[in-house]
Amino acid sequence: MLSHVSPEVGMISPRTRARMVARLQDEGIADERVLAAMAQLPRHLFVAEALSSRAYEPVSLPIGFGQTISQPLVVARMLEVLLQEASPHRVLEIGTGSGYHCALLAMLGMEVFSIERIEALQRRAAATLARLSLEVHLRHGDGALGWPERAPFDAIVFTAAVPCALPPLFAQLRPGGVLLMPVVENGRQRLRLRRWDGSRVEEQDLGPCHFVPLLAGTVSVSQEDTTWI
Ligand code: SAH
Numbered sequence: 001m002l003s004h005v006s007p008e009v010g011m012i013s014p015r016t017r018a019r020m021v022a023r024l025q026d027e028g029i030a031d032e033r034v035l036a037a038m039a040q041l042p043r044h045l046f047v048a049e050a051l052s053s054r055a056y057e058p059v060s061l062p063i064g065f066g067q068t069i070s071q072p073l074v075v076a077r078m079l080e081v082l083l084q085e086a087s088p089h090r091v092l093e094i095g096t097g098s099g100y101h102c103a104l105l106a107m108l109g110m111e112v113f114s115i116e117r118i119e120a121l122q123r124r125a126a127a128t129l130a131r132l133s134l135e136v137h138l139r140h141g142d143g144a145l146g147w148p149e150r151a152p153f154d155a156i157v158f159t160a161a162v163p164c165a166l167p168p169l170f171a172q173l174r175p176g177g178v179l180l181m182p183v184v185e186n187g188r189q190r191l192r193l194r195r196w197d198g199s200r201v202e203e204q205d206l207g208p209c210h211f212v213p214l215l216a217g218t219v220s221v222s223q224e225d226t227t228w229i
Helices: 014-026 032-040 049-054 072-085 100-107 119-131
Strands: 061-064 067-069 090-094 111-116 137-140 153-158 173-185 188-196 201-208
Touching: 014 032, 014 072, 032 072, 032 100, 049 061, 061 119, 072 100, 072 153, 072 173, 072 188, 090 100, 100 111, 100 119, 111 119, 119 137
Parallel strands: 090 111, 090 153, 111 137, 153 173
Antiparallel strands: 061 067, 173 188, 188 201
């Protein structure tokens, strides 16, 4: 499953990554596939060089434009839920950010589509994923609209907090598909799994969470303006 990642790149910081994975296990992540993918993917390539020594700490880190790469435990939990609940093949991620989460989805064998509203981040993620020889379909756009041309998906994952008024994207899910999303309710965020059977939705609460907000519209930035922090 991990043969896409060039061994040379994958060799950077293997010990630090192993420590991160051991900590994830201590925190309750048990899915071997998730742990193996996170042990292999060089997370430091998804943050600025100045932050690379912190890339394996249990924290979220800035990736520029006021956005963050989620902390490893949050990513691991979302991947674990997704694999256990849906075993998806085609996945849509809203909020590409650094590209780390969608790289892991691709390493776990999924065909991944991912939308980012900030063009400079989308371009940088595309470059990082290409460097790792990971194939992901990326698009600059407003993820609130989904990606109707490439639907239906087995799962749609939001990595930005969704206002509860957002129209659900059930029309872009196949029956039996799931939405995994942080939802804002009364100023607090909860991670929710919504199962769609084609006509009805069943919701499961997965506890409190903290993500940057889903924002409307898109931001175009020339590559010269690109800054990390
Ligand atoms: N999954 C990312 C973390 C994302 S942070 C990673 O692994 O690094 C959330 C991202 O969602 C930010 O990059 C932000 O710009 C993006 N975002 C926010 N609102 C959006 C929208 N409406 N459509 C697409 N992307 C959006």
